[in-house]
Amino acid sequence: MPEMPEKEQAADERPRRRQARGERRIAQLLEAAASVFCTTGYTAAGTNAIAREAGVSPGTLYQFFPNKEAIAIELGDRLIHEMRATYGEALAPVDPTTPLEEAVGAAVDRFIAFNCDHPVFFALMHGPDIPGRIAEEHDALHVTLVSRIEALLSSLLPTTPAAEVTRTAHVCLGMYKAGLELVLAHEGAEREAYVRELKNILFRYLAPMIGDQPATRTNLTAPAAAADR
Structure with a gap:
């Protein structure tokens, strides 16, 4: 196959360099926006x-984003994508012999780490004026998580009425949200002390219902971890 002439190679590289510079500039603007949203x-x-x-x-900012809502939406999309990956890790099966307290603690640690590394996630998702598209994606994520918590709790509490399982799922969610706000x-x-308190609350809430049978411990990361939103 004949090689591309040098002039054509140079012409082909210019758009790539411009694209790379644009991506770096977008990342720079999103990082700045995260800082401002957290502060104000x-x-x-x-x-x-x-x-x-x-x-x-x-003027440079407007070359990439028409307004702050567009910036928040792009930032929110990236954060939600990363959060979904974090959910995947936190919801992975654990050894059935893992003690309940350890399983709950490991899941909480993953989500606390994400939120501490990205405090803007909490600022955007729990503010009074979330941009519409972010609010819709967040609500969809919330519904999915609650459904999954309910399904997991149902498998662990097969004789418990559905209404009680739903209530338990929402209580887990509420406790985690309240604890996360205090942690941040x-x-x-x-902060470490508040994290310990949060783990203790979730453990003591779930333990009497789920019991201490090793076979029930496999899915215990999910009720605690999925309580983040």
Whole structure:
């Protein structure tokens, strides 16, 4: 196969370089937006503040995003994609002999780590003015997670009425959300203390219902882990 002439090779490389620069600029703007949203909240944030945080002019920002909602949607899409991967890891089966307390703790640790690494996820998903598309995706994720928690709890509590299983799933979700907010509001040793309290609450809530049979422990990561949203 004949080689491409040098001039054609150079012409082919230019669009690739421009695309790479554009991707780096988008990543830079999204990182700046995450910082601004965490500091001021989505509602109070502005494109000028995001551009300033990114060290670029507002005109440069508008080359990539028409407004802050578009920035939030792109950021939210990427975070939800990464969160789904985290769910996959946290919901993976564990050794049936794993103690309940250890299984719950491991799942909580995965989700706490994600939210501590990406505090903007909580800021965007739980703010009063979530952009419409993000809210829709978040609601869909929430419904899926609650359904999965219900299914797992039903397999662990086969004689429990469906209404009680649903209630238990929502209680797990509510406890985790409340605990996560407290965890993110603190740092260092105090944050670690709140994480321990959250694990303890979930463990003590689930243990009396599920019991201490090793065979029931395989799926215990799911009720605790899926409580994040």
